[in-house]
Amino acid sequence: MNLLTFSGLFTRALRWPALLGLALACVAALANFGLLFLSGWLLAGAACAGAAGLAAQQAFNMMLPATGVRFFATLRIVTRYLERLVTHDASLRLTGHLRVWTYTKLAPLAPARLTDTRGGDLLSRFVSDTDRVGQFYTETVIPFARAILCGLVFALISGIILKNSGYALALGVLICILPVSLGVGLLSAPRLRALTTQRGDFQAELADTLAGLGEYLTLGAADARIQALDAQQKTLQRTERYLAGLESGARSLITFIGLLTTLSVVMLAVQAFHQGMLSAAEIPMLALGCLAAFDVAQPLPAACQAFTRARIAAERLDAACSATPCVPAPATPAPALHTPLDLTVRDLSFHYPNSQTPILHHASFTIRQGERVALVGASGLGKSSLISLLTRFYPYQEGEITFGGQDLRLFSTEDLAKTISVAAQNFHLFNGTIRDTLHLADPTADDAHLHGILRTVQLDEFVQQAPHKLDTLIGDEGMALSGGQARRLVLAQALLRNTPWLILDEPTEGLDQKTEYALMQGLLSARPDATILCITHRRTLIPFMDRTLTLADGQICPAEEVP
């Protein structure tokens, strides 16, 4: 896919800020050129007039060029400032646009297609990739467009003074753009791709090492592991060194080409001077202008590398966003749910898409509306996986689930969310205040209602004592809360949604028995009519439930039938 169209630079909202940024960048470069060009002329002109005697001295009008010099100086200051502001704004807009687009595409893929099998942080990659593509505008588009446009203008201005010097300048800039910068781009591209893979591998290996720290120690393999990682890191650094060397080498080459072009422009100008086609003052002017002109070519090698980086990022984004959801969206709009909202599971078999380990194996059970059912079983056996199936995050391979008498596959996660509330263990808490967190579940709830719910989950005392009450920040992923508090906040969210069905995953983990008892009491009296499926390994919760199911060996059966 074309990077320019992919980045969204040409969408209506972004076109004008982007063009304005480019225009400012060009004006700033032209002002710089004008400043040095005119200063050169001013000095040489004054020197000529000074040498030519009193009449010439008086005839020389210093006012006009001096004003010009001041004008260009001011213009350079103002446009460079505005350029930075406008281009950064456009780049941020671009990134924002991309992020919304990416997010919209990724939403139906969560969580099945967004789990990274390699320990790397897949989600952080979306952040850096959208950044990269957004910076493509400031780091590649602007430098190249500016070099081409301003290079032409510089050559034209020089050409008006002396035709051949214009040609020489144009040729010099062209060499910087085409063979030098594009050469860097071509040489860098495979290495940049290699670097991306090497980085990913290294990160995955590091993550694996951290996860297996203990086993490496007991295997006596720690030292070998450190050496292996170091070797991998050295390979990575070799690639980085090569890329940096290439870029700075090309930059030096451009400076050198600039000098050679300037020297040849000086030669041409001196020739023309001897032929009487040029005044003496114009020689230093052309020379200085030529030196200043190459400023626009300096960022090009880096721009070429930025281009490949943005391309790799765009390809990854595109690939991730065009994946098909693990659970396809229902073809037809979801039908209305029929009461009673009974859940029937028949002969259900399930394993995760990337593994062969069976989680459920011909499991069957029924939960009638209004029942309170505990699901027990050892940890790691798939109790939480059952939630993923019931909320349509993963497809099941065999068997059938019906909800209210209709096939569960007719509904999407979002449809089911209207009827089923989940308080899962892996629930994400968003950075914000306690009020924000609860409003996520019910945006219309007033403070009195929120406090009521918090009382039910035994959290109101904590909130009342917190310095900012409901406006207390809970931190990134709820880091400011203890594990038990975070879990109860999630429970409060589920209760606020007031759905007929509640699925609770270890609701009282991390609580002492007294709080646990109060919480369960409060919960049941707050929602006496709700159907509750409570997943737990704590026997203390069982008395609050009507009956108990046990998950073992991929089967789900009533507790009393377990041998």
Added chain:
Amino acid sequence: MQSQHSKNDWQTAGMARRAKGWLAGSVTLGGMAAVLFVLHLTLLAGLIDDLTFHSVAIAAEQHLLILIAASLGGSLLLQWLADRAGMQAGLRIAALVRQDALRHLFRVGPVGCATLPAGRILTTLTEGIDALEPYFAQYIPRAAMMVILPALILAVVFHLDGWSFVILACTGPLIPVFMALVGYSAQGIMDRQWMQLVVLGSSFLDSLRGLSTLRQLGQTQASITRMAAATDAHRASTLSVMKVAFLTSAVLEFFSSLSIALVAVVFGARLLSGTVDFRSAFLVLLLAPEYFMPLRAFSASYHARQNATAAAARLADLFALPDMQTTDRIAIQAETPLSPIEKLVCSGLTAGYADNIPALQDLSCTLSRGLLTVVTGESGAGKTTFLRLILGFLQPSSGSITAYENTGLPLADWQNRIAWVPQRPIMTLGTIADILRLAKPDATQAELRAAAQQADALEFIETLPQGFETSVGERGACLSGGQIKRLALARALLRNPDILCLDEPTSDLDPASAQRVAQAIRRCAAHRIVLVATHHAALIALADQTLHISQGHGEIFSANQRACA
């Protein structure tokens, strides 16, 4: 070793010491490049003056042309080398710090590392340490260059023209002052909006992390709208900070443009009256932009310093994790034939994690050679804590574990003779043989076969297309759960450990594979102490004794007692 480094060594200054040579080289080369650069400008000004005002023929200037090109070429080459040296310094420091950090993490052990979130350790090791590189590669050399090149130019200008010297000498030091003033107020605005910037800036990642939650809350559509609003708000507030922050570079721009204009105008007037020569005027005009260039380059790399300081703070957190307090287990021990461990006596073990109630209280038991002991109990009861104590990953707050050899004498360093098979064994990318040789790099084929035989893994390995040379794929993707467990067991046996610990060896396995793994474990107990944490009834039935842990308290039953109970 590195653990004796003072805390200060993880500050950036301490790290710089580790690549002193490269940094000094970079600055020296950069200084030499600056001298050649000024020389080339001087020669260029002379050339243009000669050709324009002294009617020197081009042919007579040929040697000068070559000299100009050569001095610039030399300057660029030296600068390129200086950049490389700086980069080398940065990469070297990053590599050394990363290696030290890993070594330290191994010394801290799995339990100690768990006190920091796993994601944070990983990002500190990757992005965090990467952020050090530009600081040493760019910031430090540029900071030095900011002094060298302007000083050199000032010295040259001093000899050329008093007025220009005054202009440059006055504007030069003013710039940092004004930049600091503006930077200070930008920082003020930033601090005021800090929370908002952080929350908005991370909203994309936060929303992505919470996508499943949002879907289950039925908030998918609403969250898209919210995300769009948040990115726009983030842009707006970032821009309001940038408006001021960019003024710092505008200050620089102001002074550099102003002094070029001033030099041009001041010289113009005096050239007209014939009081200065063109050559010096032109040279000053060439030098003036270069006078400000290092400052611009330096301020462009200023954020490198901020990133590096932040990374250094996170590294300091990581290095502050305490060691496991056991003997150094990173170095591979020399295999001297030792008399086997006869028994392990645990007495009054109490242990827990940071300021919580003890996970294990006053546990005493004896584990003897030749016996298979299973540790049972509900999850969270303290099974894992007990295994961690035995493995030495956790220190008991009171009580002790002592190992005795058959002569009845206590043994030192016995923890080096333990092997462990965790719930999710490490499966690196490579062949079966590679995976087994993790435990013993020089193991012979016969040793591999013997270990595989003991672990009941030989049969399946031999049915694989290339036997021991079959690649297992990423994380053992080509193997079944039971095969991975038996392979890990074989690997653990390769070191012929005196003590073998296994954590839930039969979880996630179908009944048939679980049975095979259980039988293999039973056979291993013949000459060693075997300790297994498990829920699995079939495995418990095979055990010689059971350690039942309930709410931190342990009780030991022999097989007979259990049968009676």
